Amino acid sequence: MSAHMDELIAQFSKFQSKIREAEARFEGVGDMQQQIAELRHSATSPDGTVTVVAGAGGSVTDLTLSPSAMRLDHSQLASVILSTLRQAVAGAVQQQAGIVDETFGDTFGLNTSERVREAQAEAFGTAEQDAPEQTPQPSSRPSRSRDDDFFDDGPILRR
Template sequence: MSAHIDELIAQFENFQTKVRQAEANFAGVGDMQERIAQVENAVTSPDGAVTVVAGASGTVTDIRLAAGAARLDTAQLSVLIMNTLREAVAGAVRQQAGIVDDAFGDAFGVNTSEQVRQAQAEAWGTEAEEPASEHQAAQQTPRQAAPRRRPGPRDDDDYFDDNSILRRD
């Protein structure tokens, strides 16, 4: 009977150790939430014409156009804005993932940052790699940097690449 009680006591102590470990891990949740709320990632296009600032959860908080943006044709400016916006949002999301990894990655054996990079690479059809700088857009021309469009039906009501808003029936 004594051996059985000793085993129960050992199991209870093991359980208490795990509870204390979980409490310690979750003690940093408030700090993590505060750090996430302060996330800000500013990206400027290679030519300096467009700057986009993204915050927590990839929320775009500012878009600034330099005087040089007015000299671009509308298609170039549109692509430049979208690419810069994508980079700013992606960087903010990667920063957020890094904060989560700092708080819980070791405790749960999860690498959120890597999962985010892989998901972004899959979504954009690129290689999953750590960007050289979170504060600069990729050094590409606007035409080269266009995001890949997923294949889909061209008769979709929301497809306007032919510059027509009228449905062709």
């Protein structure tokens, strides 16, 4: 009976250890949500006539036109606004992906920033290095010992 009890105690201890590990991984969620809520990315047109500020999820939070913007004809102004808006939104989305990668990239093997850059390069018709404002890639995952109960051997999200 003692050997069986020792086995049960060892399994329970292992289970508690896994719970503590999971709690540690997810304790950064609140900070991540706060960073995303406060996220702002500003872009200004090359001629300085339009400035757009975008927030989380690419939401536009501000649009400023300089007095010289009124000298542009309506189609030029629309084009400058749209171009600057795309830059601001792209930058905000890249920042958001970087925040997610900082919080969960190593844990779940995510590289959200890379996927965002690839999607933006495709959408903008540019090479990845030409896509607006690159964000740093997350560090590589630390090696872990092989354990049948360890479920972090790869990404859990669909590609």
